[in-house]
Amino acid sequence: MLPSRYLNGSYDTMIRTALTALALTVASTFSAMAACGHDSANISCADGMVYDSETGSCKVVSG
Numbered sequence: 001m002l003p004s005r006y007l008n009g010s011y012d013t014m015i016r017t018a019l020t021a022l023a024l025t026v027a028s029t030f031s032a033m034a035a036c037g038h039d040s041a042n043i044s045c046a047d048g049m050v051y052d053s054e055t056g057s058c059k060v061v062s063g
Contacts (some may be wrong), residue, residue: 043051045058052059 049058
């Protein structure tokens with residue numbers, strides 16, 4: 001059931017509230033999509049090891 005302020009003909013407030021909620025939902029969706037779009041990650045390996053991008057793991061440096 002709608003609050004009484006919406007039943008008194010103040011649909012303008014209801015529309016503004018709905019549009020604001022929609023805008024915030026869309027904005028948060030796009031920001032989450034942008035944050036997940038990175039293909040590279042900063043990986044640090046222990047001393048004496050180097051990151052191997054083919055296997056996706058740290059390998060011991062030989063030699």
